[in-house]
Amino acid sequence: MAAAATCGAGVLSSGCVAPAAGQSGTSSFQRRSKASGTDGGGPRLLSIAGTRPSVRNGQLLVSTGLPALDQLLGGGLAVGTVLLIEEDKYNTYSPLLFKYFLAEGIVNGHTLLVASAKEKPADILQELPAPQLDDNGKKELDDAHNSQTPDADVNMKIAWRYQFLPKMQVGPVSSSRFGHYYDVSKRISQELLGSSKWHGFFLPEHITSELKGESCSLSRGYMKLLQFIQNVIYTEGFDGSNPQKKQKNILRIGIQNLGSPLWGDDICCTENCDNSLRLTKFLYVLRGLLRTSLSACIITMPTHLIQNRAITTRVRNLSDTVVGLESFIGSESETNPLYKDYHGLIHIRKIPRLNNLTCDESDVKDLAFKLKRKLFTIEECYLLCLFTSSRLHLPPDLSDTVSRSSKQDLADSATLLGPGCGMMAGGKKHLDF
Numbered sequence: 001m002a003a004a005a006t007c008g009a010g011v012l013s014s015g016c017v018a019p020a021a022g023q024s025g026t027s028s029f030q031r032r033s034k035a036s037g038t039d040g041g042g043p044r045l046l047s048i049a050g051t052r053p054s055v056r057n058g059q060l061l062v063s064t065g066l067p068a069l070d071q072l073l074g075g076g077l078a079v080g081t082v083l084l085i086e087e088d089k090y091n092t093y094s095p096l097l098f099k100y101f102l103a104e105g106i107v108n109g110h111t112l113l114v115a116s117a118k119e120k121p122a123d124i125l126q127e128l129p130a131p132q133l134d135d136n137g138k139k140e141l142d143d144a145h146n147s148q149t150p151d152a153d154v155n156m157k158i159a160w161r162y163q164f165l166p167k168m169q170v171g172p173v174s175s176s177r178f179g180h181y182y183d184v185s186k187r188i189s190q191e192l193l194g195s196s197k198w199h200g201f202f203l204p205e206h207i208t209s210e211l212k213g214e215s216c217s218l219s220r221g222y223m224k225l226l227q228f229i230q231n232v233i234y235t236e237g238f239d240g241s242n243p244q245k246k247q248k249n250i251l252r253i254g255i256q257n258l259g260s261p262l263w264g265d266d267i268c269c270t271e272n273c274d275n276s277l278r279l280t281k282f283l284y285v286l287r288g289l290l291r292t293s294l295s296a297c298i299i300t301m302p303t304h305l306i307q308n309r310a311i312t313t314r315v316r317n318l319s320d321t322v323v324g325l326e327s328f329i330g331s332e333s334e335t336n337p338l339y340k341d342y343h344g345l346i347h348i349r350k351i352p353r354l355n356n357l358t359c360d361e362s363d364v365k366d367l368a369f370k371l372k373r374k375l376f377t378i379e380e381c382y383l384l385c386l387f388t389s390s391r392l393h394l395p396p397d398l399s400d401t402v403s404r405s406s407k408q409d410l411a412d413s414a415t416l417l418g419p420g421c422g423m424m425a426g427g428k429k430h431l432d433f
Contacts, residue, residue: 048248048294050108052178054078057355062110062250062296063179065100068378070179072367073321077298078354079250080290081320082283086303087257088327088344093369094300096129096184096376097323098254101298103128103188105196105252107180112198113232113253115225117262121200124256125193129182132374183374201228203263219264219275222282229253230289238293251295258282259301259315271307279311283318322350325369339381342368346378 051060054075061076064083070076077083083101087094105112106128114121206224233239238251259265259279267276290297299319306312316322324347328334346367368381 048250050104050110050178051079051250052076054354059354060294061178062252063104064097064298065102065104065180065182066097066376066378067179067181069097069323072348072378074351076178077296077321078352079294079296080292081296081352081354082287082290082318083296083298083321083323084315084319085298085300086322086324086347086349087300088325088329089304089331090327090329091257091302092327092329093344093371093376094325095256096371097325098256098298098300099124099128100182100376101252102254103131103182104180105250106188106192107131108250109196110250110252111236111238112196113201113229113251114198114256115201115203115228115254116256117203117221117260118257120202121198125198126187128188128193129184130186130188132181132183181375184371184376185374199228199232201225207264219278221263221265222278225255226282226285226289229286233289233293233295238295240294249294251293253290253295253297255297255299257302258299259303259306267308267311268302268305269307276308276311280314280318283315287318287320316350319350320352320354323347324349339368342370342379342381344369345381 048060051062052075053059054061056074060079061070062079063070063076064073085094085097102112102114102125104110106125112125114124116124201224203221203224206228207220233251236251238249257263259267261268265275265278267279286297289295301315303312303315303324306315325344326347327344328336328339328342329344333339346369348367366381367378369376369378
């Protein structure tokens with residue numbers, strides 16, 4: 001009875017359960033069977049394409065579509081969390097991170113939910129970058145394409161014994177790989193788009209003219225979007241409540257330009273707006289939906305346009321991960337020789353602490369990004385590090401070309417010291433550090 005009280009409902013975290021009442025045996029506990037979902041050492045982790053467990057806390061991670069950003073965030077984006085992308089001034093580079101996230105979902109076969117008040121979701125998907133394929137990936141793509149041709153055209157010419165070997169039926173990109181690289185100069189293939197499953201939310205199609213002028217505690221656009229997300233999560237089984245529709249897949253949610261006037265919010269227009277809590281209420285409810293489902297969300301927001309800094313602080317607090325982009329376009333940094341090889345700076349403002357008291361914060365602070373012809377890269381700004389360290393940590397001048405007046409000043413200062421350093425300096429000789 002004491003053991004049952006200690007275990008609460010009779011279940012221990014070590015993977016053992018208390019025996020039922022009246023059961024006799026030499027041991028007070030028995031190990032759970034494999035049918036219960038454990039191996040005796042804790043719950044099993046889900047095996048889903050395009051995911052991997054965190055080495056720190058065991059949390060299921062998905063890739064953001066940018067391997068360099070995954071490394072900065074501690075391995076990837078945790079399932080059930082929100083990634084906030086603070087847009088750059090002219091919204092030039094933040095849409096790339098948004099599209100990388102969605103393209104990674106299509107490559108791994110995840111379900112997408114794209115929400116926007118500016119562009120139609122179908123048009124956004126058409127602009128996704130194409131995954132870069134290595135030699136193995138290209139061969140797999142050719143095999144998948146040639147599998148529909150007659151047998152006479154697909155016979156191997158290397159050796160006769162290889163002609164009758166069964167072909168491996170695989171997709172164009174291996175799903176076992178975590179994180180892919182994408183070519184921004186090319187668009188994703190229509191075959192991949194056609195085989196993907198996605199849901200689109202275009203705000204003008206969900207808001208009627210009669211409801212545009214109505215005011216409530218939560219704007220109509222935010223309310224419609226929350227209802228749409230909740231309906232997808234519950235009806236398709238991403239929350240796990242319905243065993244018949246229980247999904248073993250990830251729902252990737254992308255929300256573009258949230259908080260802008262296009263969503264019916266006025267936080268970017270005036271500092272003392274009447275409904276300043278609309279956005280924070282939306283994020284609070286959204287986090288509740290994500291925490292109980294196999295989903296991950298990325299949000300782009302023009303935080304530089306928000307007039308009230310207190311709202312920006314609340315938004316960051318309600319987001320699990322916050323990444324800010326600072327573009328050099330139209331600023332003095334564009335002509336700074338220190339930044340001649342880069343297009344902007346990236347700021348990791350917040351990293352989540354999940355099942356842990358600490359977070360995987362990177363030691364690298366000075367991060368810059370540049371957009372090449374095909375790739376968007378994140379690098380450490382070495383020139384900025386050297387410039388900062390040279391300004392803050394100037395070494396002492398120990399050369400032999402010290403002026404005669406400075407030597408005399410050092411000798412005079414040595415005579416004023418106590419018997420310790422003064423005697424060691426020899427009176428008239430300057431101190432040798």
